[in-house]
Amino acid sequence: MKRLIFFLYILFLLILTFFSYAFVDPNLLYYKNIYSGFAFQNKEITAFLYFLFIVLFFVFYQTFMWLFKKDKLDIREIKKLIILTILGLFFSYSAMLSYDIFNYLTTAKVAFSYHENPYIIMPIEFVGEPFLNFTRAANKLALYGPVWILITGAPFLLGFGKFFFTLINFKFIIVIFYVLTSWIIYKFKNNPYTVLFFALNPLVIIETLIGGHNDIVMMFFALSSFFFIKQKKYILAICFFIVSILIKYATLFLLPIFIYILWRTKINKAINWDKIFLYSFFSMLIIFFLSPIREEMYPWYAIWFLVFSSLITNKKIILLFSISISFGLLLRYIPYMYLGTYFGIVPILKILLTILPLIVGGIIYFMQTNKFKKT
Amino acid sequence: MKKFTGIFILFFLILLYPQKALANSDYVLPYPSLMPGNRLYLVQEIKENWMKYWYFGNFGQFTYNLNRADKFLVEAKTLFEYKQYLLADRALKKSDYFFGQIFIYLERAEAENKDISENKKILSQASLKHLEILENLKNELPENFIWQPEKLSPTDIDIHQDINNSIKIRHEGI
Numbered sequence: 130m131k132r133l134i135f136f137l138y139i140l141f142l143l144i145l146t147f148f149s150y151a152f153v154d155p156n157l158l159y160y161k162n163i164y165s166g167f168a169f170q171n172k173e174i175t176a177f178l179y180f181l182f183i184v185l186f187f188v189f190y191q192t193f194m195w196l197f198k199k200d201k202l203d204i205r206e207i208k209k210l211i212i213l214t215i216l217g218l219f220f221s222y223s224a225m226l227s228y229d230i231f232n233y234l235t236t237a238k239v240a241f242s243y244h245e246n247p248y249i250i251m252p253i254e255f256v257g258e259p260f261l262n263f264t265r266a267a268n269k270l271a272l273y274g275p276v277w278i279l280i281t282g283a284p285f286l287l288g289f290g291k292f293f294f295t296l297i298n299f300k301f302i303i304v305i306f307y308v309l310t311s312w313i314i315y316k317f318k319n320n321p322y323t324v325l326f327f328a329l330n331p332l333v334i335i336e337t338l339i340g341g342h343n344d345i346v347m348m349f350f351a352l353s354s355f356f357f358i359k360q361k362k363y364i365l366a367i368c369f370f371i372v373s374i375l376i377k378y379a380t381l382f383l384l385p386i387f388i389y390i391l392w393r394t395k396i397n398k399a400i401n402w403d404k405i406f407l408y409s410f411f412s413m414l415i416i417f418f419l420s421p422i423r424e425e426m427y428p429w430y431a432i433w434f435l436v437f438s439s440l441i442t443n444k445k446i447i448l449l450f451s452i453s454i455s456f457g458l459l460l461r462y463i464p465y466m467y468l469g470t471y472f473g474i475v476p477i478l479k480i481l482l483t484i485l486p487l488i489v490g491g492i493i494y495f496m497q498t499n500k501f502k503k504t
Numbered sequence: 505m506k507k508f509t510g511i512f513i514l515f516f517l518i519l520l521y522p523q524k525a526l527a528n529s530d531y532v533l534p535y536p537s538l539m540p541g542n543r544l545y546l547v548q549e550i551k552e553n554w555m556k557y558w559y560f561g562n563f564g565q566f567t568y569n570l571n572r573a574d575k576f577l578v579e580a581k582t583l584f585e586y587k588q589y590l591l592a593d594r595a596l597k598k599s600d601y602f603f604g605q606i607f608i609y610l611e612r613a614e615a616e617n618k619d620i621s622e623n624k625k626i627l628s629q630a631s632l633k634h635l636e637i638l639e640n641l642k643n644e645l646p647e648n649f650i651w652q653p654e655k656l657s658p659t660d661i662d663i664h665q666d667i668n669n670s671i672k673i674r675h676e677g678i
Contacts, residue, residue: 243561243563243616243618244560244561245560245561245562245563245564246558246559246560246561246564248558249558249559249561249563249564249567250561250563250564250567254563254622254623255618255619256619256621256622257619
């Protein structure tokens, strides 16, 4: 039975990888041989298939959690599942749902190929640059921190000017940080469930292993800094925390918590790590909710708080909230997929699709709580 | 807990709506910045001198030098209007220096096979704007002026000649 589930899971991932290529951008000249235009010409089918994939992904996720609770899944098998997930999605098309990876690539090109400061010079200023055809934030200065730009130097330069290899290198970097984050989560609690909850969350997988978003890198450094405080390696902790902020700035919201635990450790006072993770979860949740002030509530921002919610295993409401919002956020892509526009009814539909799973999650929680109280 | 959940739902509804941002820009000269004599003028100068390292790259240097040329031209114009001829003339010469640097970095960018057509357009627009200011100044200002500070030897400022020199440099940018 378990073998069959594993087999179906890898098959599912491979089909998802294949499906991701339906979204190849018509202007991506490097992929012109595999461009089909399917997602743009068959919007209804694409939206439906995407919905089906999301539902199935969550079915697998819940199945793995159920197997774990039934003691039918151990850490070795969780590791195996993580490796299978990485292998299954490694060659998926990164810009299936967001063009951020192209922004990373183009920013890296400004810095490491044109030798210009990406905080001063926009990609659009390089007339005739082929990346401009498919980069959506070409008219923006670098959005991310300097450490992230430095990190992107390695995958960019090791691509030796070949688009495909550069893209794969970027994916590889993200995979490394995905594995490292899962590892550090495990190190914190020595509980395989925390790893399972985080690393196999469909939102984390889609936004990290397909979308290649750098949020996982930022969160790895933030979580590691907490871990180093626990290990009483203060300098390393401070360095990692600064690095985290200088990747995408969002972890600046963890600064009061970071200072608090640093101070507690320094004066040899005990730290209630469950409370720390709970406060961290809420801090990152607040900045997540504030993100529309800057632009929009992007699904991959959820990684900021999912890292911490996976470490709060004793609060069922948070686990349920994390799963519901992950599902809802992934549904946010459907209106654009179906209607092909960001305007009109799309913003409202996005809100509804995000909220609906939360309401369902809330009902499930209250029903279970009442049932528990009655018994 | 209920209150907390309520606040979060409220946050959620208000902030979930995507924001739109539109941008538009034309070439314009900056507002006058701090003037010589201000206590913070030196601090600003040091900061701006250091900024040249932040503007690395030939396009970056193009932007940096153009910004500095603009800034000093506006400074010169303001000081001329306040009849601070000596300081104004110095600012004008600084503006000329930075404007001259632009050509060097554009050449270097071209040598790196960068398309400089857009930069040339910007430079051309900037040059026309500078020329407009300089021509107006030339019409309004005396040809020569002897600056006589207290207890110091006088300085003969050849205002028109300096402005003519500035105009000549700007013509290269059109």
